Amino acid sequence: MSATELHEIVAKSAAEYAVPGVAVGIWHGGREIYASHGVTSVANPLPVDEDTIFTLGSTSKSFTATALVILAEQGKVDFDAPVRRYLPDLRLADERAAATISVGNLLNHTAGFDTWMLRDTGDGDDALATYVDHLDELTLIAEPGERASYSQAAYNLLGRVIEVVTGKTYEQAVRDLLFEPLGLENTTFFAAEAMTRKFSLGHSIDAEGPKVSPTWKVHRAQNPGGGGASSARDLVRWARFHLGDGRAESGERIVSAEALQAMRRQTVELRGSSLGDGFGICWFLREIDGAATFAHGGSSVGQFADFIAVPEHDFAIAVTTNAEPGGTPCNLAIIRWALEHYLGLVDRDPEPVAFDAARAAEITGEYEVDMMIVSVVDEGDHLSLAARIRPELRAAAPDDMPADCEPAHMGFLGEDGDDYIVTEGPLQGQRGYFARDEHGAVTAIDLAGRQFRRVKSAG
Template structure:
C-alpha cells in the first residue's frame, strides 16, 4: 500500500485541531527494499506561533528536544567504530578532571552507563553556563554539585546531565565543539539542510514557537529555548524530513541515502539492541538500547525517542522490520494524545501493527494500601510527596530551579493516585490529557524509589 499523502494531511489537520495543538509537522518514510524507491511524505498544519499566526510548513524547523540524544549517541558510536573509545571506557580516562559528588562514581562511571541512563547522576541539571564554545566544559566542571540519586548501575533513571557529559566526551576526543562535531559527522554526510544546534541556525528558517497551557489558556511560552549547555541532551532543531533522513540511516545499517557510510552496521544494531530494563514499561518503552528506547508493539519491536522542550513536543518511531519511520513535531507542551491517535492509525495502515495498549485506569481497579509508600521522595529541583488528603492518596509535586522558572511552574501540583496494580498507580498531570504511571519499588540493597516521568526519585523521609 502506497502512502496516501492527501489522507494523512487530512488526518493530521483533524487530529491536531481535536487535541488543541497550534501547529504540527509530520513525516512518514518507508525505505525501499530490493532496489525499490523510498516512499516519503512530509506534511504540516496549523501555525508556528499563535501570536503571529505564521503558518506551519514542511520547511519550518522545530525543536526535537531529547530526540537529540540519539544523535549524540550516534556520534559516540562513531568514535567507538574508530577505536577512539569503548563502551566500557571510564569517563575519567577521557575527562581527567571529572569530579562528581560520589568519588567512586567519578572513577567508575563508563560511556555505557551514560548512554543507558544508569549512572545515577541527577538527570535534571540545566545549569546555564553562557553562550561560549566552552559551555560544556563549564557545565561538567560544576556537575559535582549534582546529587547521586541511585547507586551506579543499580537502576534506570532518565538522565539529561549524562548526555551533556557525553557531549563533552565528544569534544575532548574530537577536539571540536559538540556543535561542530554534529555538523561534520552527521548533518553534512546525511545531506541535512534544515538542521542545527544553535538559535542563530534555526533563525535562518521559519521556526516554531513553543506554547504552554491547554484549551483556551494556551499561549506562547515566555522563552524560546533552553541554555546552550543542554545541547547534547536536547537542542537540535530540524524538519521532519531531516529527522527522517537520520532515521533512514539507522534503518539502512548505517548508510545514508547517497551511499555514504555514517555508522557501522554493528553499531546500528548495538544501539537498537537490549541493554537495560526500564523499571516501568508503559510510559516510553520496556527497555533501553544505546540512545534508543525499545517498544514491544504486540510482538513487533519498535525503537524511538520523544523530545520535550519549553512548549514543544516531538516524537520519532522506527519499525525496522518494516523499514518504516514516522516523525512528528509539535509546538505544545503535551501532545501525547495526538501522537497516540496519529501513530496508531499510521502503523496500523502501513504495517498492520498495533501500538501498545494505552495506559489507563482499569475498570476493575484493585484496592491497594498506600501506607507503605507514604513519604517524601526528592531529587534535584523536584519534590514528590505521597500523602492522604480528604481520604484519598495523592502525589504533590513541587518543581523548582531553572526549568520551573522558565515555565512558570511555581505552585505545587496535587493529583490523586489511582491504583492500577500492586505498587503501580496512575496520575493525570495538569497539562496532560493522558494518564501517567507511578511505580514504587525497592532495590535489592534496600533503597526505595518512586518512578514517575521516567525518573527514579529516592525516598528521603
C-alpha cells in the same frame, strides 16, 4: 493508505489537544509521507510545513549517541572505558563513582546520576567544559551500573567527551559526523541558525488561550542532552539512516550497519515503563503488538518531538508539536493512529484495578529529583499524581520552566505489585512503579524512566 487521511487525523488531533502547530513525517517502505497543520506561532503566524524547525528536547540525545558510535568505530572512544580516560579531572559528589563510571554507563543511563542539573554556563565554546566542572553539585542516586534512571546530565557529560576526543566543539563535531553527510540541512543547535529559516515557537495553553513561550530553547550546555532542533523532513532522513546500512543517501559510508543495529539491542531493562522495555544505546526499546521498536521523545520550552521506528516494517514516524500541555498526548494520538492504520499494530494502555485505600496509604506523599517534585495524593475514591517544578528553580528562571502538571488520576496495575499507570492529562499513559527497601517500605517512584526519591509521606 491515503495521505489525506493522515492530514485529517493531524488536524483533528491538533484541535482536540489545542496545539497551534503540528508537523509529521513518515518513512514507510521507500516512501516519504508528510502532513502538517496550523501555525508556527499565534503571535506571528506562518503555516507549518515539513521544513519548519521545531526544538527536539531529548530526542537530540540520539544525535549524541550516534556520534559516539561513529567515534567508537574509529577507535577514538571505548564504551567500556572509564570516563576519566577522556576527562581525567572529572569530579563528582562521590570520588569512587567518578573513578568508575564508564562511557557505556552514561549512554544507557546507568551512571547513577540525578536528572538535570540546570546550571547555565553561557553560550560560549567553553559552556560544556564549565558545566562539567560543576558536576560535583549533581546528586548521585545509585551506584554505577546498579539501575537505569534517565539523566540529561549524563548526556551533557557525553557531549564533553565528544569535544575532547575530536578537538572540536560538540556542535561542530556532530555537524561534521552526521548533519552534513546525511544532508540534515534544517537541523541545528543554534537559534541564530534557525531564525534564518521557518521555525516554530513554543506555547503554553491556559483558560485564556495560547501564549507564546518567552524563550526558544535551553542554554548551550544542555545541547548534547536536549538542545537540538530539526524539521519533519530531516527527521525522516534520520530515520532512513537508522533503518539503513550505515550509508548516507550519497553512498558515503558513515558507520557500519552492525554498529547501528547494536544501538537497538537491549543493554539494560526498564521495569514497568511506558517509555520502553529497556535501553539500547540511547534508544528506548519496546515491543508493540509483537513488533520491536526503537524510539526517543523530548520536550523543550513548550515544544515536543517524538520519533519511533519499526525496523521489520521499514517504518518510522516523527511528530513535532508546539504547545503544552497538549503536545505529548497529541503526538501519542497521531503515532498510535499511524501504527494501527499503516502497520496494523495496536498500542493500547492497560486498565488499572479498583481503588484500594490500604494500598494507597503505603505510597501517598512527595517524591523528588533535582528539578521536580511529584505528589501522590489519596483523593478519597482514587489516587492522583501531580508534578511541579521546584519553587526555587521556578523563582530563579520563571521563563525557562515548563508548566506544572495538574493532578491526574492514577491507579495500580494488578491486584498485587507496585506498578501503576496515569489515566488522564499530559502524563496520560505514563507507567512506572514504586520502589521499596529491604524492609518493604516505599522509597521512590519511577516516573518517565527517572527515579524520584521519597521525601515525605502523607502521614
